[in-house]
Amino acid sequence: MTLQIRKLDSSAAGFKQTLDALLAFEESTDDAIEGAVAKILADVKKRGNAAVLEYTNRFDRLPNGGAASVDVLDLPVAELRAALDALPQAQRAALEVAAERIRVFHERQKRELQGFSYTEADGTVLGQRITPLDRVGIYVPGGKAAYPSSVLMNAIPAQVAGVGEIVMVVPTPDGVKNQMVLAAAALAGVTRVITIGGAQAVGALAYGTETIAAVDKIVGPGNAYVASAKRRVFGTVGIDMIAGPSEILIVCDGTTDPDWVAMDLFSQAEHDELAQAIMLCPDADYIARVEESINRLLPTMPRQDVIRTSLTDRGALVKVRDMAEACAIANSIAAEHLEISAAEPQQWADQIRHAGAMFLGRFSSESLGDYCCGPNHVLPTSRTARFSSPLGVYDFQKRSSILFVSEAGAQTLGKVAAELAYGEGLQAHARSAELRIKAK
Amino acid sequence: MTLQIRKLDSSAAGFKQTLDALLAFEESTDDAIEGAVAKILADVKKRGNAAVLEYTNRFDRLPNGGAASVDVLDLPVAELRAALDALPQAQRAALEVAAERIRVFHERQKRELQGFSYTEADGTVLGQRITPLDRVGIYVPGGKAAYPSSVLMNAIPAQVAGVGEIVMVVPTPDGVKNQMVLAAAALAGVTRVITIGGAQAVGALAYGTETIAAVDKIVGPGNAYVASAKRRVFGTVGIDMIAGPSEILIVCDGTTDPDWVAMDLFSQAEHDELAQAIMLCPDADYIARVEESINRLLPTMPRQDVIRTSLTDRGALVKVRDMAEACAIANSIAAEHLEISAAEPQQWADQIRHAGAMFLGRFSSESLGDYCCGPNHVLPTSRTARFSSPLGVYDFQKRSSILFVSEAGAQTLGKVAAELAYGEGLQAHARSAELRIKAK
Numbered sequence A, B: 001m002t003l004q005i006r007k008l009d010s011s012a013a014g015f016k017q018t019l020d021a022l023l024a025f026e027e028s029t030d031d032a033i034e035g036a037v038a039k040i041l042a043d044v045k046k047r048g049n050a051a052v053l054e055y056t057n058r059f060d061r062l063p064n065g066g067a068a069s070v071d072v073l074d075l076p077v078a079e080l081r082a083a084l085d086a087l088p089q090a091q092r093a094a095l096e097v098a099a100e101r102i103r104v105f106h107e108r109q110k111r112e113l114q115g116f117s118y119t120e121a122d123g124t125v126l127g128q129r130i131t132p133l134d135r136v137g138i139y140v141p142g143g144k145a146a147y148p149s150s151v152l153m154n155a156i157p158a159q160v161a162g163v164g165e166i167v168m169v170v171p172t173p174d175g176v177k178n179q180m181v182l183a184a185a186a187l188a189g190v191t192r193v194i195t196i197g198g199a200q201a202v203g204a205l206a207y208g209t210e211t212i213a214a215v216d217k218i219v220g221p222g223n224a225y226v227a228s229a230k231r232r233v234f235g236t237v238g239i240d241m242i243a244g245p246s247e248i249l250i251v252c253d254g255t256t257d258p259d260w261v262a263m264d265l266f267s268q269a270e271h272d273e274l275a276q277a278i279m280l281c282p283d284a285d286y287i288a289r290v291e292e293s294i295n296r297l298l299p300t301m302p303r304q305d306v307i308r309t310s311l312t313d314r315g316a317l318v319k320v321r322d323m324a325e326a327c328a329i330a331n332s333i334a335a336e337h338l339e340i341s342a343a344e345p346q347q348w349a350d351q352i353r354h355a356g357a358m359f360l361g362r363f364s365s366e367s368l369g370d371y372c373c374g375p376n377h378v379l380p381t382s383r384t385a386r387f388s389s390p391l392g393v394y395d396f397q398k399r400s401s402i403l404f405v406s407e408a409g410a411q412t413l414g415k416v417a418a419e420l421a422y423g424e425g426l427q428a429h430a431r432s433a434e435l436r437i438k439a440k
Helices: A015-023 A031-047 A049-059 A077-086 A089-112 A148-161 A179-187 A198-207 A224-233 A258-269 A284-300 A304-314 A323-333 A345-349 A366-371 A407-423 A427-435 B015-023 B031-047 B049-059 B077-086 B089-112 B148-161 B179-187 B198-207 B224-233 B258-269 B284-300 B304-314 B323-333 B345-349 B366-371 B407-423 B427-435
Strands: A007-009 A116-119 A125-132 A135-139 A165-169 A192-194 A217-219 A247-252 A276-281 A316-319 A337-341 A357-360 A397-404 B007-009 B116-119 B125-132 B135-139 B165-169 B192-194 B217-219 B247-252 B276-281 B316-319 B337-341 B357-360 B397-404
Touching (some): A007 A015, A015 A276, A015 A316, A015 A323, A031 A049, A031 A198, A049 A198, A089 B116, A089 B125, A089 B407, A116 B089, A125 B089, A135 A148, A135 A198, A148 A165, A165 A198, A198 A217, A198 A224, A247 A258, A258 A284, A258 A337, A258 A366, A258 B427, A276 A323, A284 A304, A284 A316, A337 A366, A345 A357, A357 A366, A366 B397, A366 B407, A397 B366, A407 A427, A407 B148, A407 B366, A427 B258, B007 B015, B015 B323, B031 B224, B049 B198, B077 B179, B077 B192, B089 B148, B135 B148, B135 B198, B148 B165, B148 B179, B165 B198, B198 B217, B198 B224, B276 B284, B276 B304, B284 B304, B284 B316, B323 B345, B337 B345, B337 B366, B345 B357, B357 B366, B407 B427
Parallel strands (some): A135 A217, A247 A276, A247 A337, A337 A357, A397 B357, B007 B316, B135 B165, B247 B276
Antiparallel strands (some): A116 A125, B116 B125, B125 B397
């Protein structure tokens, strides 16, 4: 069965409306999920471990009648190391290369943010101090969607930032542990692993229990319950962005092997039916060749059903006037992943203002970045690259302003502050500044 | 009437529970407000300017039967400049000094974040690019709580970041414009001012209308309707933190004039009844002197009713064992404003991990920082300094990862990525990496 992927032309009437409709993704909120999550969180906040244990035994169907206490749900750190040691050699080596490259990139990120201070002529010192968070929680999904690469991408930036405690929660449905996930935790510097999941794990991390200290921030992907719980605890703790469906946008000049581009579209589409894969290209003949590649390669893919649905429902091959127009459209899409698959990619990259990550040149497939180039694979989705950034070391640090006003500084600044404070009707502010001014 | 401010002792039984209870602040959500805001936002999204006009005429009680169209609610930029020119000279000079100092500090912030890239031995280039947001909205409250300093603090970082369009919305209840706010907008590089407010203004900025282009991020303080609207549009646009009540924590070694400390506590307490002002000090005699100052100075304050309620309900003077314990407690409080009012402040500052802004030494009153030192006065409240930062240039910039994989790089990275992708069951990812590997 030939796949009917949408073909659009930027010169056609109504193109902008068609594209907007294709990009539109309204996250539905499910009242049943919202209600269940609110109840679980309130229960965990009130009853602590007793609630966590009940929900875990029930939802994760733990064997042998369930766990007897939350304490036994802690995995000894030795078990993480054992999981790493037990991996097939090739897998272990790949995981180690990935972890090391991710660490190198994020250490470079850390070096950029060192804080600063400067001293003014009158001795007043102003500055900004950077400090790591004390304790963070990393949520890792259990079951089939358990991704060791995600453990590396979430935990290593925290470790590089200098976070003291990195607490990973991962449910073990039916008691099954994913050994590659545990091995990744060993490599990524996770300091504690608790085999709990769902809204109850988010609640335990946010509020703390008798045996689980409350964290300062929770990151990592999860299902609709986890996403809802993270939204609800935001403010009590920090959270990362709630991710929408994953997206790839390929801007192609028509010089890349069309099989490569087709497979890159598949690699996004295979994530799930809602994933979005779009190509922009000025060459109509090339677009036809990519379509031919898609239809020839699709039957060879184990996840072809997911790919077919994703590409049919949300994919598109778009004929554009030229590469400059492709870049303008790419800016309006602000894609999570942007491949510029072109012979001379830099000239087009210079025209891009909004993208989570840019993959430049035909050898830079998104899949390389997903696993092991070094930059983070947690990226802003759903056009949020207009205003937000990849997950990074900076997400595990915060800034404090430093103000040391000298006696001389207080004389001049005090008059300015008092003038403005009186103007705003805040007399105690004004008096507080004036008290520091010496009578002449 | 003597003010009964709470006096606590860190050595007393149950101190931690008492302090936790004092710090606790549960933001109530009002179902009536939530419902009204949801309706207004949906209406603005659907009907655009027509809805914005109706709500503005109704809620802001505009004179002469209200505005005839949204277009007339735009303030000409010349009017901002005229407001600046018409200010009393002392006020204008103070505003200019403040704007200039805020700009200098934030330019230093911008210099810290330059992005980076590095080239590996095989020619692979990895990096991070920093770009400003295209368009931001600054919400400025109207009426009595209209603060020109807030215009400077929100707009100047955006301007320094290089944001192209800075759109300020400010309601004009009963048609009254605050001239000092307009003057501040002129100084802060605001590119457009629209005299609308409330949830309808947030909706117009987030979704755009026929004549108002949608922005990428909305910052600035507002009432409960505005806060609710910002929360609801988050995701469509970025937002800053939703601020809780303002807080000051003063760690004092007992060597500062007690009148100064009392006035610093007032300067926080005068903001509103929910503001929180706490002092930690190891010297019981000094605490008594501060209390005496409070009671002597309070009757002289125009906003004494607000101060009295705030200090009675949420304030405290806490006797601690020593300054080291004061620092430990300060870390657990993670205050928005932390004054270290001491003869040798640096040694104590070195022990602080969590604070929005630190004011070091007895001349560094919070009020100086609120107006004109240079660092931002928009700071994390309600213990969120554990994981978040002052408003800054970085809030108007975002990062994009850059990945340029060389042909040689694709050979080695491709094998690593494929190994891990197969391990995660994502075969298209693996194939996409393998296609770039040359057959030997």
